[in-house]
Amino acid sequence: MAEKMEGHITQVYRSSATDDFCFTVSVPIVDGQGRLLRVLGADVRLSALV
Numbered sequence: 001m002a003e004k005m006e007g008h009i010t011q012v013y014r015s016s017a018t019d020d021f022c023f024t025v026s027v028p029i030v031d032g033q034g035r036l037l038r039v040l041g042a043d044v045r046l047s048a049l050v
Helices: none
Strands: 021-030 036-045
Touching: none
Parallel strands: none
Antiparallel strands: 021 036
């Protein structure tokens, strides 16, 4: 989570856009002093993993 400067993986859910089962992975992007610059997120379809 961004507040804790940790990555996060959601529970599996069904996408409203594609109707596929997926989960979201997000990680904070920080500078050399540890300040949050951005959050990088990606949706992963379960069918792409099997």
